Amino acid sequence: MPFSSLRHYRAAYLTNDLTAGTLVYLAALPLCLGIALASGAPLFAGLVAGIIGGIVVGVLSGSDVSVSGPAAGLAVIVGESIARIGSYEAFLVAVVLAGIFQLGLGLLKAGRLSSYFPNSVITGMLVGIGLVIVLKQIPHALGRDSDYVGEFEFTQLADQENTLSELYRAVVTANPGAVAISVVSLLILVFWNRLANRGIRFFTILPSALIVVLVGIALNQLFGHYLPGWYLGDSNEHMVRIPVLSADKGLASIIDYPDFSVLADSRIYLIAATIALVASLETLINLEATDRIDPLRRVSSANQELVAQGVGNILSGLVGGLPVTSVVVRTSTNVFGGSRSRLSTIVNGVLLLLSLFLAGSVLNHIPLSCVAALLILVGFKLASPGVFKTVYREGRSQFIPFIVTVLGIVFTNLLTGIVIGLAVGYLFVLYTNSQSSFRVIRDGKNVLVKFQKDIYFLSKPELKETLRSFKPGDSVLVDGRYASFIDHDIYVLLVDFAKTAQTRGIGYELREVTQRKQNLPSHAGV
Known part of the structure; x- marks a missing residue:
C-alpha cells in the first residue's frame, strides 16, 4: 500500500528524510529547468513535472526512496514530438494518453518485466550515470554553463559540443569565482558528512546541502564587493534561474492546458505510445537499481510504480507538465542523502512547489557551481572505483555487459546505452545458460x-x-x-x-x- 511506510513511520527517520528531501530538491531544481530547456518546452513545465513527480507519484509510488520527475532521457523525444505535432498544448494530450497507457500496464501487471533485466546491466547503468554526472557537472563547477543542466547526451544540444570537448573548453576558460565556490562546496560536503557520520548532533541536524548553497551565495556576493573579477553576477548564465511570477499574473496564468482537438490526429497516439514505452522502461530499470542501493533493502512493487507513473503523467499532462519517470539521478541523491521513507520525496515536491513563490528572493542567487558540487559527489558515489573491481572479479560474463553499458551511456545517452547493454547482457545470459547443461x-x-x-x-x-x-x-x-x-x-x-x-x-x-x-x-x- 502507498502509505504503508508512513503508517509505521518512526520519528527517528524525520531528520534523515528532511535532509534527503532538501538535498534532492536542490539538485532537482536546476535539473527540472534544464530538462525543460533541452526539451524545447516552457520552463514551468519542468517544475510542474517535478512537483507532481515528488508529491503525487511520491505518495503512490511502489518504492520508498524512488524520486520521479522530468527525465533527461526523454528530452530528445519530447522536443521532436512537439515539433512534429505542432504545439506544446497538443503534445500535452500525448502525455495524458501516455499516462493512461502506463496505468493500463500497471493494472495488467506488466511490472514483472523488471525482473528480466540482468544485474550486470543494472550495475552498469548506475556507474554509467555516475560517470556522466561527474563529466557533465565539471564544466559547471569550472564556470562554463553553456550546456543545459540535466542534459546528459554525449553530443550536447545547446552548443553542439560533446562531453569531452566541453571538458577541455571548461578547463581552458575556467572562471576563478566558480572554481572557488565549487571547491569550497565540495570540502564542506566531505567534512560535514564525515562529522555527521560520527554522530555529532549539530552536523546531523543541519543538511550539508543547505549550508553549501548558503555559503555559495555568500561567497559570490563577497566576490562582488571585494573581487569583481571573480564575481559570477546574477545572470541567467551562472545562476539557477526560475521564471518569476509577476504581481499581475498568478499561478494559473502560466499553466498550459492540453488541446484535445488533436485526438483526431493519429500521430498523437504513436507519440503517446512512444513516451509510455520509454518512460516505463526507464522507470522499471531505475526501480531495479533503486532496490540495489536502498540501505534498508526493501523490495519495490513494479506494478504499483507503473500505476503511480500513469497517474502522475495524466495529471502532469493536464496541468502543462513534462512527462515524468522515476529518475536515477534524483533517486541516487535521495538515497545517498540518507532517505528512510517516501516522505523525503514528498518534501522535495513541496519545496519545488514553494519555489514558484520564492524565486525572486533567494533561489535565483544560487550559483550553478554549488549545485555542480552536490551532483559531483553523488556521481562519485555511484561510480566508485570499487564497483569496477567487484564486477571484474565476477568474470567476463558479468564484466563485459557491465562495461558495455557504462561506455554506451557515457558516449551516447542513457536510453541508447541501456539498450546496447541489454542486448549484450541477454547474449551472455543465453550463452552462460547454455553452458554445463x-x-x-x-x-x-x-x-x-x-x-x-x-x-x-x-x-x-x-x-x-x-x-x-x-x-x-x-x-x-x-x-x-x-x-x-x-x-x-x-x-x-x-x-x-x-x-x-x-x-x-x-x-x-x-x-x-x-x-x-x-x-x-x-x-x-x-
Missing part, C-alpha cells in the same frame, strides 16, 4: 552423456561436437532423467544420431530423452 563421463569404451538441467537450442553446437567425437566400439548412454524440457532440435539431433551410431559401430541408448516428458514417450534401446 550436460556432462560427458568416459570410462574406457563406456560413455555417459548426462543432462544436468533443461537443455535448450544454444547447447546444440556443443552437443553435436560431442556426438561426433565418439569412436567405433564406444557404448554411449544419453541420460535425460534430469531434464524436464529438451528443445525440439536437440531431440531430433539425438534421435537421428541413432542411425549414425549404427553405421559407425557405436552402441547407443537414450534413456528418458523426450521433448516434453509429460507428452512424449521415452526412447530406449534405439
Whole structure:
C-alpha cells in the first residue's frame, strides 16, 4: 500500500528524510529547468513535472526512496514530438494518453518485466550515470554553463559540443569565482558528512546541502564587493534561474492546458505510445537499481510504480507538465542523502512547489557551481572505483555487459546505452545458460552423456561436437532423467544420431530423452 511506510513511520527517520528531501530538491531544481530547456518546452513545465513527480507519484509510488520527475532521457523525444505535432498544448494530450497507457500496464501487471533485466546491466547503468554526472557537472563547477543542466547526451544540444570537448573548453576558460565556490562546496560536503557520520548532533541536524548553497551565495556576493573579477553576477548564465511570477499574473496564468482537438490526429497516439514505452522502461530499470542501493533493502512493487507513473503523467499532462519517470539521478541523491521513507520525496515536491513563490528572493542567487558540487559527489558515489573491481572479479560474463553499458551511456545517452547493454547482457545470459547443461563421463569404451538441467537450442553446437567425437566400439548412454524440457532440435539431433551410431559401430541408448516428458514417450534401446 502507498502509505504503508508512513503508517509505521518512526520519528527517528524525520531528520534523515528532511535532509534527503532538501538535498534532492536542490539538485532537482536546476535539473527540472534544464530538462525543460533541452526539451524545447516552457520552463514551468519542468517544475510542474517535478512537483507532481515528488508529491503525487511520491505518495503512490511502489518504492520508498524512488524520486520521479522530468527525465533527461526523454528530452530528445519530447522536443521532436512537439515539433512534429505542432504545439506544446497538443503534445500535452500525448502525455495524458501516455499516462493512461502506463496505468493500463500497471493494472495488467506488466511490472514483472523488471525482473528480466540482468544485474550486470543494472550495475552498469548506475556507474554509467555516475560517470556522466561527474563529466557533465565539471564544466559547471569550472564556470562554463553553456550546456543545459540535466542534459546528459554525449553530443550536447545547446552548443553542439560533446562531453569531452566541453571538458577541455571548461578547463581552458575556467572562471576563478566558480572554481572557488565549487571547491569550497565540495570540502564542506566531505567534512560535514564525515562529522555527521560520527554522530555529532549539530552536523546531523543541519543538511550539508543547505549550508553549501548558503555559503555559495555568500561567497559570490563577497566576490562582488571585494573581487569583481571573480564575481559570477546574477545572470541567467551562472545562476539557477526560475521564471518569476509577476504581481499581475498568478499561478494559473502560466499553466498550459492540453488541446484535445488533436485526438483526431493519429500521430498523437504513436507519440503517446512512444513516451509510455520509454518512460516505463526507464522507470522499471531505475526501480531495479533503486532496490540495489536502498540501505534498508526493501523490495519495490513494479506494478504499483507503473500505476503511480500513469497517474502522475495524466495529471502532469493536464496541468502543462513534462512527462515524468522515476529518475536515477534524483533517486541516487535521495538515497545517498540518507532517505528512510517516501516522505523525503514528498518534501522535495513541496519545496519545488514553494519555489514558484520564492524565486525572486533567494533561489535565483544560487550559483550553478554549488549545485555542480552536490551532483559531483553523488556521481562519485555511484561510480566508485570499487564497483569496477567487484564486477571484474565476477568474470567476463558479468564484466563485459557491465562495461558495455557504462561506455554506451557515457558516449551516447542513457536510453541508447541501456539498450546496447541489454542486448549484450541477454547474449551472455543465453550463452552462460547454455553452458554445463550436460556432462560427458568416459570410462574406457563406456560413455555417459548426462543432462544436468533443461537443455535448450544454444547447447546444440556443443552437443553435436560431442556426438561426433565418439569412436567405433564406444557404448554411449544419453541420460535425460534430469531434464524436464529438451528443445525440439536437440531431440531430433539425438534421435537421428541413432542411425549414425549404427553405421559407425557405436552402441547407443537414450534413456528418458523426450521433448516434453509429460507428452512424449521415452526412447530406449534405439
